[in-house]
Amino acid sequence: MSDLRVTVQHAEQRDDRVVTIGTTAADLFAADRSVIAARVGGRQRDLAYVLADGDVVEPITVGSPDGRAIVRHSTAHVVAQAVQDLFPKAKLGIGPPIQNGFYYDFDVEKPFAAEDLKAIEKRAREIVKAGQKFSRRVVSDDEARAELADEPYKLELIGLKSGSGTGDGADASDASVEVGEGELTIYDNLDAKTGELCWKDLCRGPHVPTTRHIPAFAVQRSAAAYWRGSEKNPQLQRIYGTAWESKEALAEHQHMLAEAEKRDHRRLGAELDLFSFPTELGPGLAVFHPKGGAIRTVMEDYSRRRHIEAGYEFVNTPHITKSTLYEISGHLDWFADGMYPPMSLDGGTDYYLKPMNCPMHILIFKSRGRSYRELPLRLFEFGTVYRYEKSGVVHGLTRVRGLTQDDAHLFCARDQLPDELDNTLKFVLGLLRDYGLTDFYLELSTRPEGKAIGTDEEWVEATQLLREAAEKQGLELVMDPGGGAFYGPKISVQAKDAIGRTWQLSTIQVDFQMPQRFEMEYQAADGTRQRPFMIHRALFGTIERFFAILLEHYAGAMPPWLAPVQAVGIPITDDHVPYLKDIAAKLSAKGIRAEVDSSDNRMQKKIRDAQKQKVPYMLIAGDDDVAKGAVSFRYRDGSQRNGVPVDEAVAEIVDAVDRRIQV
RNA sequence: GCCGAAGUAGCUCAGUGGCAGAGCAAUCGCCUCGUAAGCGAUAGGUCGCGGGUUCAAUCCCCGCCUUCGGCUCCA
Numbered sequence: 020m021s022d023l024r025v026t027v028q029h030a031e032q033r034d035d036r037v038v039t040i041g042t043t044a045a046d047l048f049a050a051d052r053s054v055i056a057a058r059v060g061g062r063q064r065d066l067a068y069v070l071a072d073g074d075v076v077e078p079i080t081v082g083s084p085d086g087r088a089i090v091r092h093s094t095a096h097v098v099a100q101a102v103q104d105l106f107p108k109a110k111l112g113i114g115p116p117i118q119n120g121f122y123y124d125f126d127v128e129k130p131f132a133a134e135d136l137k138a139i140e141k142r143a144r145e146i147v148k149a150g151q152k153f154s155r156r157v158v159s160d161d162e163a164r165a166e167l168a169d170e171p172y173k174l175e176l177i178g179l180k181s182g183s184g185t186g187d188g189a190d191a192s193d194a195s196v197e198v199g200e201g202e203l204t205i206y207d208n209l210d211a212k213t214g215e216l217c218w219k220d221l222c223r224g225p226h227v228p229t230t231r232h233i234p235a236f237a238v239q240r241s242a243a244a245y246w247r248g249s250e251k252n253p254q255l256q257r258i259y260g261t262a263w264e265s266k267e268a269l270a271e272h273q274h275m276l277a278e279a280e281k282r283d284h285r286r287l288g289a290e291l292d293l294f295s296f297p298t299e300l301g302p303g304l305a306v307f308h309p310k311g312g313a314i315r316t317v318m319e320d321y322s323r324r325r326h327i328e329a330g331y332e333f334v335n336t337p338h339i340t341k342s343t344l345y346e347i348s349g350h351l352d353w354f355a356d357g358m359y360p361p362m363s364l365d366g367g368t369d370y371y372l373k374p375m376n377c378p379m380h381i382l383i384f385k386s387r388g389r390s391y392r393e394l395p396l397r398l399f400e401f402g403t404v405y406r407y408e409k410s411g412v413v414h415g416l417t418r419v420r421g422l423t424q425d426d427a428h429l430f431c432a433r434d435q436l437p438d439e440l441d442n443t444l445k446f447v448l449g450l451l452r453d454y455g456l457t458d459f460y461l462e463l464s465t466r467p468e469g470k471a472i473g474t475d476e477e478w479v480e481a482t483q484l485l486r487e488a489a490e491k492q493g494l495e496l497v498m499d500p501g502g503g504a505f506y507g508p509k510i511s512v513q514a515k516d517a518i519g520r521t522w523q524l525s526t527i528q529v530d531f532q533m534p535q536r537f538e539m540e541y542q543a544a545d546g547t548r549q550r551p552f553m554i555h556r557a558l559f560g561t562i563e564r565f566f567a568i569l570l571e572h573y574a575g576a577m578p579p580w581l582a583p584v585q586a587v588g589i590p591i592t593d594d595h596v597p598y599l600k601d602i603a604a605k606l607s608a609k610g611i612r613a614e615v616d617s618s619d620n621r622m623q624k625k626i627r628d629a630q631k632q633k634v635p636y637m638l639i640a641g642d643d644d645v646a647k648g649a650v651s652f653r654y655r656d657g658s659q660r661n662g663v664p665v666d667e668a669v670a671e672i673v674d675a676v677d678r679r680i681q682v
Numbered sequence: 683g684c685c686g687a688a689g690u691a692g693c694u695c696a697g698u699g700g701c702a703g704a705g706c707a708a709u710c711g712c713c714u715c716g717u718a719a720g721c722g723a724u725a726g727g728u729c730g731c732g733g734g735u736u737c738a739a740u741c742c743c744c745g746c747c748u749u750c751g752g753c754u755c756c757a
Contacts, residue, residue: 130685130686130687131686132686132687133687240751240752241686241751241752242685242686242751242752242753243684243685243686243751243752243753244685244752244753244754245684245685245753245754248753248754249754250683250684250753250754250755254684254685254753255685255753256685256686257752257753259751259752285750289693290693296748296749298730298747298748298749301748302747302748302749356755357755357756406756406757408755408756409683409684409754409755410683411683411684411685411752411753411754411755412683412754412755412756413749414750417757418755418756418757419757422757424757502756511757523756523757524757525757526757557757559757560757561757563757564757565757589717591714591715591716591717592714592715593714594714619711619712619713619714620719620720621713621714621715621719621720622714622715622716622717623715623716623717623718623719623720624718624719624720625717625718626717626718627717627718627719628718628719629718630717630718631718637717639716639717640716641715641716642716643716644716651716651717653717657717657718659717661716661717
């Protein structure tokens with residue numbers, strides 16, 4: 020009986036160790052209870068893994084990203100076991116870890132009700148407490164088929180795996196958690212005392228050693244989901260849950276969810292009187308109230324100013340057009356599902372609400388002969404478009420049916436494309452930073468297979484141009500295969516908000532197709548006719564959506580330059596109203612949106628109201644202030660500054676607005 | 683579009699097969715006050731819409747509309 024040599028790899032250091040045959044990963048890390056799995060030669064393994072000579076073994080701790088995923092995956096198993104305990108007829112779908120949690124899909128006769136979820140969580144807690152052992156077992160395809168004869172979805176996964184050999188892209192990614200690559204494995208859940216089989220599931224693993232190694236979890240909600248993500252397939256009932264390395268981490272996550280709910284722009288929109296969705300208008304059609312309108316106006320005005328500085332020209336186009344335009348552009352072939360149905364006018368001519376601005380901007384280009392001297396030509400419009408989104412997808416201001424894009428189309432010569440893309444990206448990122456978003460990464464979306472026009476060469480070239488521009492920005496670049504529009508690939512700017520959520524904002528697309536379809540041309544220096552290249556670019560994405568993102572980012576407490584009411588005067592008694600009105604007039608003269616609360620409420624109540632409206636500056640005045648020609652500031656954080664001379668107070672507010680700082 | 687849940691006063695929400703309730707907001711009065719809710723009164727509802735069951739429906743059943751959670755899709 021000989022010994023084995025293994026290497027224990029910690030973050031910084033390596034330990035060479037000699038151990039006896041039969042030593043497991045668990046033995047190596049027995050001293051550290053936070054270790055729940057191991058990576059051996061780059062592959063994740065259970066702690067029960069028996070070491071081989073020469074193995075390089077790295078611990079996976081419960082709180083690491085991999086560790087959390089393992090805990091969540093194991094919790095998904097526990098929940099599935101609980102479901103099958105309570106609903107023996109439930110058939111298993113898949114149950115992978117996802118960001119911040121996990122889900123598991125089930126085919127059940129009746130969807131889960133709220134009480135069902137409670138019962139499932141209760142049963143899952145019992146299973147966790149029981150400390151069942153996760154035990155891995157390699158099986159052949161045929162053995163797996165025999166054991167899982169009652170699990171039609173698992174059988175389908177086995178078929179997929181043995182059928183195609185390699186993973187077939189995005190579709191297989193979630194399912195790979197179950198079957199993985201190479202050999203099939205089943206995980207048995209064994210009773211802690213008797214070793215009796217409690218439950219089993221086809222699974223790649225790894226898992227925590229026992230259910231007791233699940234420190235904290237919660238069942239969250241259920242919803243329907245299509246089997247393997249296709250609406251052609253039956254719908255299963257999905258249970259979402261979350262699991263964490265400690266009760267504290269779970270509580271923190273739940274606190275974050277509560278915080279996100281408080282920031283929900285739909286809630287803030289009502290509380291701050293910014294916008295609403297009157298049912299009389301129909302789903303996804305918003306109206307902006309005066310205060311929401313004030314924010315929008317500032318957003319748009321500032322954006323206009325910056326666009327002028329960057330060499331854009333402003334255009335305007337109608338909201339409705341004959342079908343001809345979208346026949347030429349190809350939208351009716353490729354995008355008709357996303358468009359409102361036509362209205363038939365003038366004895367049979369179809370008119371459509373416009374879903375995109377680009378064809379109209381092309382017509383402006385084509386309105387006369389163009390010279391190479393005019394390029395790059397940058398046409399900009401706050402263009403309102405209408406998209407007939409499926410009824411289940413409209414969501415607040417982030418997903419609407421009537422939306423305004425801050426849309427630009429750049430027309431240039433081939434050799435101008437790289438610079439134009441680079442400049443556009445820089446411009447976009449710079450403007451987003453001015454709105455207070457600073458944490459970005461870029462995503463490159465490539466050709467959508469089966470839903471695209473144009474040749475392979477054109478797509479390769481356009482994609483390459485975008486990639487080069489993206490790589491110049493010094494930001495992380497991630498790929499989004501198949502995510503492009505039908506006419507070209509795109510770069511999108513993803514921004515992280517104040518509580519760590521990422522939002523897709525700007526998109527930049529290279530388009531070889533529209534110029535061809537519309538037979539665009541300009542006259543080059545040598546007198547020849549050339550076809551321009553086209554870049555589509557939306558900066559905010561849509562104003563409505565960007566509005567919502569800013570609102571959630573700032574939790575409604577907009578920086579002064581964007582706040583709908585920038586300062587409110589609060590008199591100690593009615594006697595001080597004229598004095599404050601005078602100050603408000605001084606502020607208005609400087610372009611500040613200022614009001615005086617002259618209601619007959621008590622001053623404490625006025626402060627509360629202003630606080631709830633998240634007004635950045637409260638200007639309080641009583642006898643003391645009037646006597647000194649001063650006001651007293653109260654800021655949103657509750658702090659105060661008393662007896663500030665009026666001119667100084669005005670200057671402070673004007674300065675904060677000018678510098679677009681948050682206070 | 684699909685699955686599930688919900689819809690009662692401007693908002694947040696109670697409630698019942700037999701005349702519809704609270705708090706906040708609104709309006710009117712009193713109070714004139716120094717940093718998050720002063721007191722009182724008044725007004726406000728076809729209980730989402732349309733059918734059905736019933737002596738009687740806000741409540742039970744069916745359909746539709748809208749919203750919410752997801753799937754799919756996407757800005």
